[in-house]
Amino acid sequence: MTILLNTAVCLATVAAMEVFSIVAHKYVMHGWGWGWHRSHHEPRQGWFEKNDLYAVFFAGIAIALIALGTAGHHPLEWIGAGMTLYGLLYFVAHDGLVHQRWPFRYIPRRGYLKRLYQAHRMHHAVHGRDGCVSFGFLYAPPLPVLKRRLQRLHGGPPRAAARGSRHAAEPHAPDAARARQAP
Ligand SMILES: [Zn+2]
Ligand SMILES: [Zn+2]
Known part of the structure; x- marks a missing residue:
């Protein structure tokens, strides 16, 4: 039963992160947070862009949640795991698929x-x-x-x-x- 509950917390976190990201991208990153996000809308110089700091920031929160959860504050570790899974999906869909920040080229046709x-x-x-x-x-x-x-x-x-x-x-x-x- 616990495993089901933990999985549900993890998946709900993934869904919540997408809703949060839509709002944050629209009103923060394209608002007062444009200073970091602008780099993503301009040609990239080198491997990284300032916009990657958003991912680093959320990775930090995920690590903290996993640490707190494993220290006994359940189910924070599963929320942290959901954020990590979201980060992975974000990298594959956004950085990989759309922006080709990986060594192969695949454009989905259907x-x-x-x-x-x-x-x-x-x-x-x-x-x-x-x-x-x-x-x-x-x-x-x-x-x-x-x-x-x-x-x-x-x-x-x-x-x-x-x-x-x-x-x-x-x-x-x-x-x-x-x-x-x-x-
Ligand atoms: Zn944008
Ligand atoms: Zn983009």
Whole structure:
């Protein structure tokens, strides 16, 4: 029974982290936290970007929770484990799949992963901190919804939305260009 409960706490933490991340990305990272996040919307110099500090910050919280939990404050270790799992999924979906910060290239061509990939491309299709869409890292709204939102925000079809669904926001995004040049 305990194992089920612990697993449930862990998975609920993953879901809660995504909801929290959507809100934090929209209102903090694109708000007063833009100082760190800006680096992620500009060409990267070298391996790291200032935006990675957000991941380091949350890793620190996860480590503290796991330490507290294993010291007897249950179920904090399972909340920490959920945050760690979320960090892993974030790395695979966002840093890996979308931004190619791993040594191989895989672009999903169908299903939910394609939607997630293109939705985050659309997040990066707008330059600067204002007027962006799709703030989730694991959840992506349907692409037609995002296209309509982009059109509404930018008064007329922006480049990303005007290209048709297949390559929406993909080829011209600066990250895509960089990813192609990357070794
Ligand atoms: Zn952003
Ligand atoms: Zn991104």
